[in-house]
Amino acid sequence: MELSFRTRTEADWTVLQVTGEVDLATRDELRxxxxxxxxxxxxxxxxxxxxxxxxxxxxxxxxxxVHTVVQEQGGxxxxxxxxxxxxxxxxxxxxxxxxxxxxxxxxxxxxxVEAAAAEAGEPAGDTEAGDTEAGDTEAGxxxxxxxxxxxxxxGAGPAGR
Amino acid sequence: MSTVRLGFSPAPAHVRTARLVAVAVARRAGVAEEVLDEVxxxxxxxxxRAVALHQLYEVRDLVDVEMIDGxxxxxxxxxxxxxxxxxxxGAVPDPVSLVTRGDGPGSAESFMEExxxxxxxxALLTGLVDDLTVGPRDDGRGTAVAMSWAAQRG
Numbered sequence: 001m002e003l004s005f006r007t008r009t010e011a012d013w014t015v016l017q018v019t020g021e022v023d024l025a026t027r028d029e030l031r032x033x034x035x036x037x038x039x040x041x042x043x044x045x046x047x048x049x050x051x052x053x054x055x056x057x058x059x060x061x062x063x064x065x066v067h068t069v070v071q072e073q074g075g076x077x078x079x080x081x082x083x084x085x086x087x088x089x090x091x092x093x094x095x096x097x098x099x100x101x102x103x104x105x106x107x108x109x110x111x112x113v114e115a116a117a118a119e120a121g122e123p124a125g126d127t128e129a130g131d132t133e134a135g136d137t138e139a140g141x142x143x144x145x146x147x148x149x150x151x152x153x154x155g156a157g158p159a160g161r
Numbered sequence: 162m163s164t165v166r167l168g169f170s171p172a173p174a175h176v177r178t179a180r181l182v183a184v185a186v187a188r189r190a191g192v193a194e195e196v197l198d199e200v201x202x203x204x205x206x207x208x209x210r211a212v213a214l215h216q217l218y219e220v221r222d223l224v225d226v227e228m229i230d231g232x233x234x235x236x237x238x239x240x241x242x243x244x245x246x247x248x249x250x251g252a253v254p255d256p257v258s259l260v261t262r263g264d265g266p267g268s269a270e271s272f273m274e275e276x277x278x279x280x281x282x283x284a285l286l287t288g289l290v291d292d293l294t295v296g297p298r299d300d301g302r303g304t305a306v307a308m309s310w311a312a313q314r315g
Contacts, residue, residue: 025172025173
């Protein structure tokens with residue numbers, strides 16, 4: 001069974017909605033899709049698992065790997081899940097409490113991303129600011145927020161653009 | 162008591178089939194609806210582990226799954242790989258420590274993902290299944306992972 005994906009990018013965050021079952025047979029698809037988004041410049045990733053039917057340790061491994069990658073680039077990974085069967089593997093392994101940020105709606109995830117960005121002194125992904133270039137996720141194109149320029153320099157410019 | 166047996170080539174795509182069959186047999190055996198997700202996850206983890214080991218050691222034998230509807234609903238996942246100690250060698254490490262202790266940077270990412278997934282798989286099996294036993298197969302070649310759940314008779 002293949003996975004299917006829908007991507008939505010706005011301002012500084014990208015939502016990837018995943019449907020299907022993530023296991024040993026499909027984890028490569030998920031990893032490639034997520035790493036491609038990161039390579040394309042997605043900085044704050046929201047992975048929407050609300051339409052997922054199943055996830056096992058293979059999927060956890062992929063999400064942990066991608067989380068590591070985005071963190072190294074100064075970004076974030078937020079998971080959206082609201083079904084017990086999807087939350088269970090995260091809970092049993094302790095990842096829900098101690099590792100991932102998991103919220104129950106995409107709206108909550110975006111709020112969390114924007115709040116974190118505001119706290120860091122970065123411009124939040126506020127699409128009402130007039131300049132709504134929806135497809136443009138180039139983090140480096142933002143005005144510098146003034147907080148920790150070294151961090152921004154290492155995190156903002158995805159290589160290969 | 163009745164038994165359903167399934168044998169599959171050690172390919173990841175067949176793990177889903179094993180999960181589906183296990184859940185169908187478990188439901189028929191009277192395992193509570195709210196426990197079926199645990200059965201699905203645990204059987205999937207045990208089968209994924211077997212497939213990964215067969216692939217690692219290039220063993221082409223089938224992975225066998227036995228589902229026994231008895232006093233309890235019992236699933237045995239049987240591989241033909243050389244015995245490995247990750248499941249039998251004592252305590253399972255805290256899974257979160259696997260990902261937070263920082264074993265290596267990006268260049269080791271794929272290895273990191275693999276070892277983390279294996280650790281998570283073990284944590285899931287031990288965390289989900291109260292009655293889990295792992296030992297050599299009866300003929301000594303390969304490992305048997307046995308799990309059981311209460312089956313309520315209606």
